[in-house]
Amino acid sequence: MGFPARRLRRLRRTEVLRRMVRETVLGVDDLMAPLFVREGIDQPVPITSLPGQYQHTVPSLVAEVQRLASVGVPGIMLFGVPAAKDPEGSAAWDPDGIAQRALGEVASAVGDQVVLAADLCLDEYTDHGHCGILRPDGTVDNDTTLERYQKVAVAQARAGAGVVAPSGMMDGQVAAIREGLDAEGFQTTAILAYAAKYASALYGPFRDAVDVTIAGGGNRHAYQQQPANRREALAEVALDVAEGADMVMVKPANPYLDILSDVRAAVDVPVSAYQVSGEYAMVMAAAERGWIDGPAVAMEQLTSIKRAGADFILTYFAADVAEALGG
Ligand code: PBG
Secondary structure: OOOOOOOHHHHHOOHHHHHHOOOOOOOHHHEEEEEEEEOOOOOOEEOOOOOOOEEEOHHHHHHHHHHHHHOOOOEEEEEEEOOOOEOOOHHHOOOOOHHHHHHHHHHHHHHHHOEEEEEEOOOOOEOOOOOOOEOOOOOEOHHHHHHHHHHHHHHHHHHOOOEEEEOOOOOOHHHHHHHHHHHOOOOOOEEEEEEEEEOOHHHHHHHHHOOOOOHHHOOOOOOOEOOOOOHHHHHHHHHHHHOOOOEEEEEOOHHHHHHHHHHHHHOOOOEEEEEOHHHHHHHHHHHHOOOOOHHHHHHHHHHHHHHOOOOEEEEOOHHHHHHHOOO
16 A cells, blocks of 8 residues: 555654664773873862863872772773973873873772773873974974883883873884883783874864973874875774784774774774764863753764774763763
């Protein structure tokens, strides 16, 4: 009679039916929380462009990691904000540098209850804001930077990081870091490679969070990937896995779900995605104006990231989502 034989709406009729046929379930185990610790402050400082996020003191960081653990969030990614920056970013590998001191305190407070990952880069520590060592002409010197990354990795592992996460997009960074860690006896320290990391305008609020301004109005186009390229992400990921990455990441997340889906299909290591500061800030700002339902949009976006292939997601919503999920 011309009526449809297959009626997909049958399985959408009740909440319990929809629950039964749900293909993607976001759980607390899928979450990793990015956290900031700043040297030289005695109270946590709210980050204006990331409502609800703070530059922590070491004690407030420890308390926040304990709170995340109590709601079941399995991992954190730590960023350090030093009191003083220099051309080389030497506080990044100083055993007494802020990230190392914080890692030590957090590790002794929570032990193996939480996966402690440390972002491994120089931009928070250099006075010019680039992710590596500059040549006299102002370009980033790849291989000199790799030697510094080896030192940072060892300092972070020694301080208590179980995972180091190189985010500088230098060629060969995973191999160099693996070699550096192994040479110092850190064979069990894992590498989470920011493998397909794009030169995105969505990192704006993060740069407020870590007090980074790229010298001379510069940018990272000479080392991060250009947003227009899809195949190139697979080349980045293949190299990182061949160099020894234990896990890989796609970043940002929501605008790059095609990349995430490609990467998931191409490798057998765990794949993560980073819902970055600008993605979080846009949801928070629109919600603040009453234009969208913030928690609902956050859940929709995170579910989409998981549906596209992420095994876990770095997100500033981690604590809120864990609480909402009843953690
Ligand atoms: C580099 C780094 C950045 C982010 C994570 N690691 C900034 C950059 O590449 O400029 C961005 C994270 C975010 O926006 O939430 N250390």
